[in-house]
Amino acid sequence: MKFLAGLAVAASLASSAASAAVASAPVYILSKSASTSTSSSDSTAPSVPRQIVRQILLQRLAATEASSFFDTLPRDYDADAALGLIERFGGDASSLFEGADVLARHPEMLVVVEGVTDKHVAAIEGALSASPAFTVADPPNQAANAKLFVDELAAGGIVAHKEVALAEALAPSAWINGVFVGLYDVKREPSVVDEIVKALPEIVALAAAGDADVTVVLMPEGSRATKTNVWAKVHKSTKSEHSKIKHQPTAAAIELRTDESVFIEGSDTEFDSETTFAKASSDNSNNNAGFKPVAAAAGRIPACFQSFNSCSTQTNSCSGHGKCVDKFAVNSGGFASQKGGSCFVCHCYSTLNRPEDAEGGLSTTQWAGNMCQKIDVSVPFWLITGFTVAIVGAVAFAIGLLFSVGEEKLPGVIGAGVSRSK
Structure with a gap:
């Protein structure tokens, strides 16, 4: 009987430990923008892998990272779905071709609370009157949090505050570079949850007024026991993976390598090779005539970006006239075909000024430059x-x-x- 009782106790402990390890971490986004902010009427929050959550947080903070995004995705995860999540929750990238007032970074607050329980989550969620925007499917341990929120952000010029009370950090004008990152531990400071709940009404008002965007990440207590000590890890591809990807190219690769069969966006007409051009941007098709190139922000744009996220952020999605592609990738977004890693560059498109059936005939504008910011007049x-x-x-x-x-x-x-x- 004692033996059976011992087995029952061990099984219960193992099951409780497993449930604690797999507990997800809710993430709340407070923003004036309806596309990213959370509300109490939201449906079930999507469960997002930690690798994609890392990219979302880095993009919201406008921080750069050194690793390749596609090489850190979970095995067999759809890259298009990952980009969709980043585009949905990562916020808008600031334009490089606007005035100095627009180039100023929009204030961003990130609050990370470690060691929370279900009771703490309920208290914070009640003060927010909102449901999570998404959840971290597999939250890593405390060491991984320190690497991301302290070491990696410090490399990008962002300081994580551990001793500053949240109630004392509600003035965006006092934030360094318009960013505040607060890292709090319930185990170290049991009263921190009560302090956060008291400060949340002012934080909600701050976000509702559009003075700052706020992201709150609640890391569960069970994540401390996990063996996952990194938010993202670069996968090393094998020869079999290379062979599989090589024989099964994606649609993106076919689009990049085939210049003869292209369409104008918004038109049903297909042109032959003598009149071909890349996809036209519908957002710029009506105002290209008044386009005036504006000087970009001070700083050197590298000839090769190490991730899709950094390329899109620093080039403002190739100025809206193209997209970032990995010129070393076997399938434009898979594993790199060279040992040197990924090399993301801007692939420029043409925009439609006037359709073929309009008065004056077909008119297009070809874009060039390392950020697709220049009009190509070579032809x-x-x-x-x-x-x-x-x-x-x-x-x-x-x-x-x-x-x-x-x-x-x-x-x-x-x-x-x-x-x-x-």
Whole structure:
């Protein structure tokens, strides 16, 4: 009987430990924007892997990271779904081609509370009057939190505060670079939950007024016991994976490698290879005539980005005139084909100024540059230059031909007819 009782106790302990380990971490987003803010009427929050949550938080803080995003995704996870989650919850990237007032970073507050229980979650959620925007499916341990929120953010110039009370950090104008990151531990400070609950009404009002966006991450107490000590880890591809990806290219790879079969967005007409151009951006199709290139922000844009997220953020999604692609990837978003890692660059498109059936005929604008911020005039330039050179050459040839004919001696018969009589 004692043996059976011991087995029952061990089984119950194992089950409780397993349930604590798999407990998800709710994430709340408070923003004036309806597309990202959470509300009490939200449906079931999506469960997001920690690797994607890391990218979401880094993008919201406008922080750069060194690892390749696609190489950190969980095995067999859809890259398009990951990008959709980042686009939905990661906030809007600031434009590089606007004035200095627009370039100023929008204030962002990140509050991370470690060691919370169901009771703590209920108290904080009640003060927020909102449901989670999403949950972290597999929250890592405290060591991983320190690496991400302290070490990685410090490398990007963002300081995580552990001793500053949340009630004393409600002035966005006092935040360094418009960012405040608070890291709190319930086990170390049991009263921190009560302090957060008291400060939440002011935080909610701050977000509702549009003065700052607020993200609250509640890490469960059970995550301390997990063996996951990193938020994201770069996977090393094998030869079999390379072979599988090589023989099964994605639609994105086919789109990048096929320049002959392309369509204008918003049009049902397909053009042949003599009139082909890449997809047109519908947002810019009506205002390209008034486009004036504006100087970008000070700073050097690298020739190669190590992740899709950093490329999209620092180039403002290629200025809206293209998209970031990995030129070393076997399938444009899979495993890198070279040992040097990923290299994301901007792949520029053309925009539609005037459709083919409009008055004046088809008109497009081709974009170029490392951020697709310049109008490509190489084709008109070489057309005008080639035409000018051809005309000048034809005129020079005609003049030279006339001179060569005039310099030739007259035949003897013609010379005798005009000779002087004796």
